[in-house]
Amino acid sequence: MSSPVLKADANYVCLRRDAETKAQYIRVIDVFAIGPVMTWAGLKLRSEHPALGSFLALTGVATVLFNARNWLYVREAEQRTQNSG
Numbered sequence: 579m580s581s582p583v584l585k586a587d588a589n590y591v592c593l594r595r596d597a598e599t600k601a602q603y604i605r606v607i608d609v610f611a612i613g614p615v616m617t618w619a620g621l622k623l624r625s626e627h628p629a630l631g632s633f634l635a636l637t638g639v640a641t642v643l644f645n646a647r648n649w650l651y652v653r654e655a656e657q658r659t660q661n662s663g
Contacts, residue, residue: 598652605645613642 620635 598656602649602652605649608645609642609649613638613645616641 616638
C-alpha cells in the first residue's frame with residue numbers, strides 16, 4: 579500500500595509522507611545539534627587553523643539555515659494540505 583502524497587504548492591512538489599517525516603527528524607537534528615556543533619568547533623579551530631576553522635564555522639551556519647528553511651517549507655506544505663482537505 580502506498581503512502582499518501584502531499585501537494586506542496588502550485589508547482590505540485592509531491593512529497594511522500596513517511597519519507598518526509600523521517601527527513602524532518604533529521605533536519606531538526608541538523609538545526610539544533612549538528613550545525614551548532616560544527617559552528618562552535620569551527621570557531622574554536624580558527625585560532626590554530628584559520629582557513630579550516632572558518633570553513634567549518636560557515637558550513638555549520640549554512641547547515642542550520644538550509645535545513646531550517648526546508649523544515650519550515652515542508653511543515654507549511656503539510657499544513658496547507660491538511661487545511662485544504
